[in-house]
Amino acid sequence: MLMNNPSKTKNYQSIEKYKTTVSSMNNFTQIIHQYKSDTESVYNTWFVDNDQRLKAFRTIRRGVLQVIDDIKNKTFPNDFKESSLEFVLSCIAEQKQVFAGVAHPFYWKPKLRIPDIYENQDNKIAFGQFLENCINAKTEEQVIKEIVKLDALKIKGLGPSVASILYFLHPTWCPPFNTAILKGFNVLFKDKKKLGSWTEYLKVRETLIETNAKNKSQLSNDLGAIAGLCFEIGTQKMLIGNDEYLSEAERIKLEKNIVKRQKQIQEEKKEEKLHDEMQYHLLKIGISLGFDVTPASNDKSKSFGGQSFSFISMNTFPELPCNKETQTTIKLIDVLWFEKGTNNIIGAFEVEKSTSIYSGILRLSDLYFSISDGDEVFYIIIPNNREKEVVHQLNRPVIKNSKIHIKYILFSELRTHCDAICKFGTDLSIMAKIAKSV
Secondary structure, three states: OHHHOHHHHHHHHHHHHHEEOHHHOOOHHHHHHHHHHOOOOHHHHHHOOOHHHHHHHHHHHHHHHHHHHHHHOOOOOOOOOOOHHHHHHHHHHOOOHHHOOOOHHHOOEOOOOEOOOOOOHHHHHHHHHHHHHHHOOOOHHHHHHHHHHHHHHOOOOOOHHHHHHHHHHOOOOOOOOOHHHHHHHHHHOOOOOOOOOHHHHHHHHHHHHHHHHHOOOOOOOOOHHHHHHHHHHHOOOOEEOOOOOOOHHHHHHHHHHHHHHHHHHHHHHHHHHHHHHHHHHHHHHHHHOOOEEEEOHHHOOOEEOOEEHHHHOOOOOOOOOOOHHHHHHHOOOOEEEEOOOOOOEEEEEEEOOOOOHHHHHHHHHHHHHHHOOOOOEEEEEEOHHHHHHHHHHHOOHHHHOOOOOEEEEEHHHHHHHHHHHHHHOOOHHHHHHOOEOO
16 A cells, blocks of 8 residues: 555645545535635636636637638638647647647548548538537527537537537536546446447536536536536546545556646746736836736736736726627737727737737737727737747738738847836837837
8 A cells, every 4th residue: 555655655645635535525515615625626727717718718719710711611621730620629728637638539530531520521511510500509409409410410520529619619508528527427426428429428418517506606607617526536636435445556646647737737837927927027118108007807916026917007997999798808918008098009918828829819809800090019929939839820811911910029038128128118119129020
């Protein structure tokens, strides 16, 4: 047993932190409490207070609309690579943890002819129609009807892996679905549901929705919360029941999962700190140039170098001449500069440390096509090692052919020259000294 090895005592204690025993777990409320109280569970690291998760919904929705348009216009390629579908799945995969590997079922495997939506035109059109009908659905019954219709077509390789896309279109109707979530579901509900079946997915969905409804006050209308619980159980990061019969190999595997999760969280915290630093430099420069400034609406509580963003930002976000949904998206842009005392946006900045550069471009595009009056500047702020990637994304035909002009700034340039720009800059043109164009 692990406890007999002194060198592994620390790891065993870590295991104890994450496991749930029978004695402390006699009802579902206690399971939820265990899940929510673990600061390293996906509930706390992904579901709650995660600006990237919130940003993803509209970005992915925009991406799905592009997939539909590409299929309609017969510009959707015969491969996953470089397709609009690849962008959608990349944005979902950025949610990490719960959605790691979400793109794999959609890779085109020529020898297996799966998923058969690239070279088979009828299947491609059917997939596009499915996505269009789902994204426009006004009731969950309509979505279920579309799932049943798609299932009846028996398109090879196009099973409930699609549910993770549906989740970002209708998070209160469609739980995400993958191996880990299903495994956790089967443990939690003592079931034996299969992975590749839409019929099984719909049964899982019904159970999760019913259970969620009974525990909504403890979870959320958003089914990502209860799906995350299943994920934690399925990956053995949270144990339900007595674990005394775990084999040595199982315990070692559990240890590795815990260590892996802790490492991921540490890396994410480092990335977040770097992201906060870049936001702070942009806020500081904007103030020095005489603008009203604000970070993303859900970043106001952040700080860097002892400076709280809320103390250096405008108190109230100005009302913009656009609909509520678009304004909500614009408010999630990492940093905005406004002409003093007005609702006129002068500068918009997206900081992309590890997330999709194209998703940042889409948010800036939303602003441009919604309320632009021609005097704004748009910037993507990136690490030095992502310069080739941003050049590639800015060279996309959909961006090149539009009138929006997005420049990019490297982290090193912004950090190095921030104080000098604040000291010597008199207007917006100073940013051209450190910005690059494609």
